[in-house]
Amino acid sequence: MTSLAVTMKGQVTLKRDLLQHLGIKPGERIDFDKLPGGELRVKAARPTGTIDNFIGRHAGKVKKPLTIEEMNEIAASGWAGDE
Template identity: 90%
Template sequence: MASLAVTMKGQITLRRDLLTHLGVKPGERIEFDKLPGGELRVKAARPTGTIDDFIGRHAGKAKRPLTIEEMNEIAASGWAGEE
């Protein structure tokens, strides 16, 4: 079982092996569920957006048609919570 230290600000840092186990990459989010007995369930937050959110968010911003690579970048940044 992994043990983590809590900082004076009440923060913890998850080690890379734990993040890899969760499948979490930089910029992605983690969810916690409170369980009885002072336990927490940790899981990777998965994107819940729709294609309408994607299209509406970026409507009118492109001066030219986007490449597939550019669309993938925009989608990944939006799902990671970046603006």
């Protein structure tokens, strides 16, 4: 078990090995869940995207609209790992 010191401001700095274990990189966020008995659950905050972010990220990259059949083929190959 790792123990950390609390600063006068009430802050704690997580050590690099703990951050690596969580898969946290600089600039990313961490979620804390309060559990009974004064315990905390710490986990990497995984951002949830919106459809607007998705559309904005891919805007202008598709030359022509895809048919439903083409979309189904792409989705099927992605699930099969044929990327």
